[in-house]
Amino acid sequence: MQKLKPEDLGKISERMKGVVNLRDGAYCAKITVHMGTCGIAAGARKVMTALLAVVAEKGNKDVLVTTSGCAGLCGREPMATVELRGEAPVKYGNLDEAKIKEIFDQHVLGKKIVTEYAIGIGSERVS
Amino acid sequence: MVCAGTGCVSAKCFKIKEALERELKKHDLCEEVQIVMTGCNGFCAQGPIMVVQPEGIFYNMLKEEDIPHLVAEHFLKGRPVKKLMFTPPQEKAPVPLMKDIGFFSKQSLLILRNRGLIDPENIDEYIARNGYAAFSKAVTSMAPDEVIAEIRNSGLRGRGGAGFPTAKKWEHCRHAPGEPKYIICNADEGDPGCFQDRSILEGDPHSVIEGMLIGAYAIGSRHGYIYVRNEYPLAIKRFSTALSQARQYGLLGDDVLGTKFSFDISISRGAGAFVCGESSALMASIEGKIGEPRYKHIHATEKGLWDKPTVLNNVKTWASVPSIIRHGAEWFAKIGTETSKGTMVFSLVGKIKNTGLIEVPMGISLREIIYDIGEGLIGDRKFKAVQTGGPSGGCLPESCLDLPVDYESLTEAGSMMGSGGMIVLDEDNCMVDVARYFLDFLKGESCGKCTACRDGIEAMYECLNDICEGKGKEKDIEMLEELAGAVKDASLCGLGASAPNPVLSTIRYFRDEYDAHIRDKKCPAGVCKALIQYSIDAEKCTGCTLCAKKCPSEAITGERKAKHAIDLEKCIKCGVCREVCKFKAVVVN
Numbered sequence A: 001m002q003k004l005k006p007e008d009l010g011k012i013s014e015r016m017k018g019v020v021n022l023r024d025g026a027y028c029a030k031i032t033v034h035m036g037t038c039g040i041a042a043g044a045r046k047v048m049t050a051l052l053a054v055v056a057e058k059g060n061k062d063v064l065v066t067t068s069g070c071a072g073l074c075g076r077e078p079m080a081t082v083e084l085r086g087e088a089p090v091k092y093g094n095l096d097e098a099k100i101k102e103i104f105d106q107h108v109l110g111k112k113i114v115t116e117y118a119i120g121i122g123s124e125r126v127s
Numbered sequence B: 001m002v003c004a005g006t007g008c009v010s011a012k013c014f015k016i017k018e019a020l021e022r023e024l025k026k027h028d029l030c031e032e033v034q035i036v037m038t039g040c041n042g043f044c045a046q047g048p049i050m051v052v053q054p055e056g057i058f059y060n061m062l063k064e065e066d067i068p069h070l071v072a073e074h075f076l077k078g079r080p081v082k083k084l085m086f087t088p089p090q091e092k093a094p095v096p097l098m099k100d101i102g103f104f105s106k107q108s109l110l111i112l113r114n115r116g117l118i119d120p121e122n123i124d125e126y127i128a129r130n131g132y133a134a135f136s137k138a139v140t141s142m143a144p145d146e147v148i149a150e151i152r153n154s155g156l157r158g159r160g161g162a163g164f165p166t167a168k169k170w171e172h173c174r175h176a177p178g179e180p181k182y183i184i185c186n187a188d189e190g191d192p193g194c195f196q197d198r199s200i201l202e203g204d205p206h207s208v209i210e211g212m213l214i215g216a217y218a219i220g221s222r223h224g225y226i227y228v229r230n231e232y233p234l235a236i237k238r239f240s241t242a243l244s245q246a247r248q249y250g251l252l253g254d255d256v257l258g259t260k261f262s263f264d265i266s267i268s269r270g271a272g273a274f275v276c277g278e279s280s281a282l283m284a285s286i287e288g289k290i291g292e293p294r295y296k297h298i299h300a301t302e303k304g305l306w307d308k309p310t311v312l313n314n315v316k317t318w319a320s321v322p323s324i325i326r327h328g329a330e331w332f333a334k335i336g337t338e339t340s341k342g343t344m345v346f347s348l349v350g351k352i353k354n355t356g357l358i359e360v361p362m363g364i365s366l367r368e369i370i371y372d373i374g375e376g377l378i379g380d381r382k383f384k385a386v387q388t389g390g391p392s393g394g395c396l397p398e399s400c401l402d403l404p405v406d407y408e409s410l411t412e413a414g415s416m417m418g419s420g421g422m423i424v425l426d427e428d429n430c431m432v433d434v435a436r437y438f439l440d441f442l443k444g445e446s447c448g449k450c451t452a453c454r455d456g457i458e459a460m461y462e463c464l465n466d467i468c469e470g471k472g473k474e475k476d477i478e479m480l481e482e483l484a485g486a487v488k489d490a491s492l493c494g495l496g497a498s499a500p501n502p503v504l505s506t507i508r509y510f511r512d513e514y515d516a517h518i519r520d521k522k523c524p525a526g527v528c529k530a531l532i533q534y535s536i537d538a539e540k541c542t543g544c545t546l547c548a549k550k551c552p553s554e555a556i557t558g559e560r561k562a563k564h565a566i567d568l569e570k571c572i573k574c575g576v577c578r579e580v581c582k583f584k585a586v587v588v589n
């Protein structure tokens, strides 16, 4: 791989916009499963596997499934964040395989938040 | 109101403001409509954002071109522009907004700025959120002394233990004679119940690497170590992945970013002893020797690892560095109190509703942490104490809840900041038993080099054990205090010096509980087995027989639908009956 020069950092940042920021990319939804030790211990791997299976089954190419670290509220793990293009991200907690499938059907495909499992809408404040 | 949080500023909200001013002026509306720039709304992904009050109409993802139309329609004709709206007000979402949820709203993310947002195994995502920009700025446009000055002016202090000013360490090491110079990241995290450092390494490993790069450049070091305990496999895996990605990009190795600066990091795995978190023991352990503290007549910044000048900082200290360089010392120094700047990450655990990892500005009160972020105690039980600072920290009572969380206040109150442990205790916790628990832990972790630490902690533990078993004597408290003094004074390292804290702070704030154990042979919280008896309240018992079925030593008898009784001879005081009874009929006295 090519070694970077200082100016390359900006180029990578530009190229990654579509992934980090939905509005700039080809994806219409992004699902992040929070996989820190706390999440994994609570069953995040199973949730991830179930999610990947349902995405593959429905054949959605414009849905981005990704992982991230602990979301902070360890007592509510496994957690996932669902973000649709043009809408605020929604955090879900206490998930299992059945719930993530339901969220995929209702929220990602049906555009309706599953209020029963949702913890909050929006993002955290970053100073 | 136009959001001017960092997220929206980067989404060009100031352009929106200018356009608004221009349009309002054109329509002569400046008197009626006021533009307010607000702090972050927590909808960063949707910026730039604008809220029109008093209607509370929320516009998101605005573009400069939208503004003339929006002003003409909404402000002139009073018709809100549907297609620019986020949630129409009548369809208010039934799910709370993140900024209205106490757990999230009182937090202030700086060290955890990327939490939940990036894939920690993809360096590009870190870079996309301005990663390595701070290091690039330092190495291309700042002299090492300027970097140190920036850290000094920010007021950053160590986040791993004693709160030593970070810039002072860096400066000593930079000017110390001897080559090579080493820097180390302390990720030993031996405190039971703590997971802040682990979580940072798992969730945002590059923030630690970037902090170390900046530190290495400032100090003049070419090689760094990270000391992680072996029990953290995921943290080690993610950090190794991050290291190899950084090497591939030329962010580690020779001639970093095409400059003359070279630096690399190795991982050193610790065996997981608490004392190995202490600086000289940690360095001994990296050198392959026994992890025992050494006598520090010369500071590690002069003679540390392999007797070379060395800087050791905690994970959170390193992870704070990039933000300081990127936003400037002044920005950082605005957060926190006079003596403690910036933010601190805590593992909030115990009898609290929201357990988790939190980041708060220094100076926030313990009450805000426990009641607003933690949302109070499980089952709305009564708060008794909060234990901070790890095993050798102290327990603070209700009367200390309004203390601002900073290094000095916590130390004065008999506890400490430590590395960010925070355990909430309720009325069912016996404070003598809690002190005994921590001393038991420390007794096992003392390396045994100093007599005072080895035998003194053991003696204090025995004394606490006697008190819990009802064998306490009148003079025991005085003896504990005397032993505490001796252990504090005659121990080589911080383990011994702080080990008496759990005992001293519980005596200071909960002396009545010690007295109850010693004089009345009672444990008010109903925890110490030797001092309690279980019995069944005849009024409340419905004769459901559940307790009799669950009792492991068949000590409970009674007919179905008749009052049950416990045979005290057979009772082993396991408390199972009390847990299973749905009618609260089993009582302790």
Ligand SMILES: Cc1cc2nc3c(=O)[nH]c(=O)nc-3n(C[C@H](O)[C@H](O)[C@H](O)COP(=O)(O)O)c2cc1C
Pocket (backbone or CB within 6 Å): B157, B158, B159, B160, B161, B162, B163, B164, B186, B187, B188, B189, B190, B191, B274, B275, B276, B277, B278, B279, B280, B312, B313, B314, B315, B317, B419, B493, B494, B495
């Ligand atoms: C017994 C003992 C255990 C310690 N454990 C840790 C630890 O797990 N992590 C840590 O960062 N510092 C720990 N420290 C503090 C370190 O000795 C050292 O002060 C710290 O890593 C310096 O980093 P800082 O200036 O960034 O706080 C411990 C100290 C003692 C005495």
Ligand code: SF4
Pocket (backbone or CB within 6 Å): B275, B292, B293, B445, B446, B447, B448, B449, B450, B451, B453, B454, B491, B492, B493, B494, B495, B496, B497
């Ligand atoms: S104070 Fe305790 S842990 Fe520290 S060096 Fe002495 S014996 Fe070892």
Ligand code: SF4
Pocket (backbone or CB within 6 Å): B536, B540, B541, B542, B543, B544, B545, B546, B547, B548, B564, B580, B581, B582, B583, B584, B585, B586
């Ligand atoms: S569980 Fe409670 S109510 Fe049922 S028999 Fe035992 S004491 Fe009585």
